[in-house]
Amino acid sequence: MPIDATQPYNDTNIFARILRGEIPSQRVYEDEWAVAFHDIAPQAPVHILVIPRGAYASWDDFSARASADEIAGFVRAVGHVAREHGLVAPGYRLLANVGAHGGQEVAHLHVHLFGGAPLGPMLSR
Incomplete structure (x- = not known):
C-alpha cells in the first residue's frame, strides 16, 4: 500500500529491521553509508535494493536532511553495486519511488537497481 511521503520516519519498517539484522536479507554490499540486497520479489533478472543506513523516509527526506x-x-554505493554486478555496459535502471503517487510502499529510502535484460519503456501508459 503506497505511503504518504511526508510522514515521519518509523523505525519499525522492514528496511530498518533488515538493517538491524532482525529480518534476513541476501546482502550483496554494505559499507558505512549503505546496504544492498536482492529484492525478495524480483521484477528483472537483477533486482537489488540499496538503502541508506540513516533513518530517511524517502528521497525527499534524504535530500533535505x-x-x-x-x-x-x-550515491557511490549505488554505483559500486551496479559496477560489481556488470550492469554498466549493457545498461540498467534506477528507481526511487516517493509517496503515494510514486508508488512508495516502505517509508525508508530505497533505490531499486534493475538490470540483466532489456527493461522496456519507462512507463506503460
Whole structure:
C-alpha cells in the first residue's frame, strides 16, 4: 500500500529491521553509508535494493536532511553495486519511488537497481 511521503520516519519498517539484522536479507554490499540486497520479489533478472543506513523516509527526506557525506556515500554505493554486478555496459535502471503517487510502499529510502535484460519503456501508459 503506497505511503504518504511526508510522514515521519518509523523505525519499525522492514528496511530498518533488515538493517538491524532482525529480518534476513541476501546482502550483496554494505559499507558505512549503505546496504544492498536482492529484492525478495524480483521484477528483472537483477533486482537489488540499496538503502541508506540513516533513518530517511524517502528521497525527499534524504535530500533535505542527509549530510553531504551521507549523500555522496549512498550515491557511490549505488554505483559500486551496479559496477560489481556488470550492469554498466549493457545498461540498467534506477528507481526511487516517493509517496503515494510514486508508488512508495516502505517509508525508508530505497533505490531499486534493475538490470540483466532489456527493461522496456519507462512507463506503460
